[in-house]
Amino acid sequence: MTEQTERTLAGPQPATRPLTGTRPLGEVRRWPKSFTDRLTAPLPGVRAMARLAREGAMRPGPEGLRDIPQLPYAPGPLPAVDTTTVAVTWAGHASWVVRIGGLTVLTDPVWSRKILGTPARVTPVGVRWEDLPHIDAVVISHNHYDHLDAPTLRRLPRDTPLFVPAGLGRWCRRRGFTLVTELDWWEAAEIQAPDSTIVRFDFVPAHHWSKRTLTDTCRSLWGGWVLTDQQGRRVHFAGDTGYGGWFKEIGSRYPGIDLALLPIGAYDPRWWLGPVHMDPEEAVEACQDLDARRMAPMHWGTFLLSAEPVMEPLTRVRKAWEKAERPREDLWDLPVGASKLI
Template sequence: MPETVPPSHPLVEPHPLAEPRPLGEPRTWPRDFTDRLTAPLPGVRALARIAREGKLRPAAETLRQIQQLPFEPGPMPEAGPTTVALTWAGHASWVIRIGGLTVLTDPVWSRKILGTPARVTPVGVRWEDLPPVDAIVISHNHYDHLDAPTLKRLPRDVPLLLPAGLAPWARRRGFTQVTDLDWWEAVELAGPAGPVRIDFVPAHHWSKRTLTDTCRSLWGGWVLTAPDGRRIHFAGDTGYGHWFEEIGRRYRDIDLALLPIGAYDPRWMLRPVHTDPEEAVRACQDLGARCLAPMHWSTFLLSAEPPLEPLHRIRAAWAATGRPRSDLWDLPVGASRVLAER
């Protein structure tokens, strides 16, 4: 019979979690984080090959699928101090209500980002409909995840939680509550139901924003833990690899994994840094997570797969595991879901 629950991790003592660090703590970091890469970055030969193949965007005959991309904006659910609720604004941007706080992940409300065609679905949440924002978490500094025009719309005293080495970028733009973290480090935010813990965890990716800053800041995902222990893993942007099992060992009982499923073709080039749908399902199993919410698709056309292919493949991969269909949160852009209490 197929498995109906996530595989359990070995019965070993979990690694103790780090004590939360002070918010706004000044830090000194290495000059670069190249040693954290889990695969070499594409070299001249790879760039020449992609230029020859010209396979950077979906084939023209598949672009009619854009009209079928799921977009169902609706009112966000009411969220009290004990509610954990999510709304997908598109791409890797989520509005997470947890422990009475509102946290935005990689907020991109811009219609267009540098070097990329304009978004093909609108933002799923109007800016004016957002509740007061209590914190922002950023996975890395690529333009489709760290969007300066969107951040400029925020109060300068909103807490920004960033990867190591990225705090100077934010402080130069006037933000005053800036905390950058290394992998496995955490902070706590005070909420009406108790502290919400937010941990920075590894990912298989890289960073670059200008011609001279390759890997000068770190990259990763975040684990958000509600006062009652419910957990969400936001993977940011990542390839598939060993870090998912390690995260699952350290953070037991993850309720929901927000995992990228798009921007994966051509596979020979993008495999190290972008999970495809089947790998996202494997990552969810490695994490020991109960539910999976796909993201990083249907918003910006960043690579060559047909626009609807990630949705079809994630549904098929999930069905093949035999796990409950209701635990795949394949939300349309703009939709919300409330995480059940344990």
């Protein structure tokens, strides 16, 4: 069968769209008061909250907790890199040290032992703060406490470039950060590395929501990030998201994603979390939709946010990857603290 015949049988293929121009760094912008029109599923109402309280299925049971000592934790030194290398190190949960185009970028950095409303982390942070190189930029996916951690951000110099969703800039500026770039979906900005190479930061949609206090539901946006260096290598950081049609659109607009950092945990019960958190099988499907070469699972094995057994996300994602007939070496199921290079 020819490649053209395969495309025809697969149906119409989305056309690759040209990338937009970039926004100025640190631009102060006005946003709508609410982003509820961006929701891809209704938020849970009173009946759903009552059902969750009645079922009491918010944390793993005793059987699911027995595997905590087996959670993979293998911290090691950060690898040596240069502008021709892309490296990722999993610090735990959705926190990665991404080194691309000569820059060091943190994603959703949470170095705290405990966050509001959640038991303390069950694996230590995989990279000591003192061992981090100079941080050139931070990307935030949304404002939930397990992704936007004020105590961790306070450790950063206030001139650190922050890339955040629309509506979140004021929160950052009130804490003294002076170079905060807010982006809407499909918008981008760029940073120049010391050797004059450029890294592009594109903000892309996700199936999620935002809330930090009783009165700010969906007052800021949520999403993922695509980081691209001058050689065209791409890393997609999905943040927190359910499964849905955005992944194919992202893959269409940003072809050739080398690595997708995708969440696989905090999915049970499905009736409650399905719209906003992927399960492992959906994460593999999302990787397929993105047409990403490699996948690195995240958002599991750190904080106990839901009812599935602590090791279940790892075993299920490995089975789903095998079922999809993807090369085993392209599933980067790293222990907390481990690194990989492209």
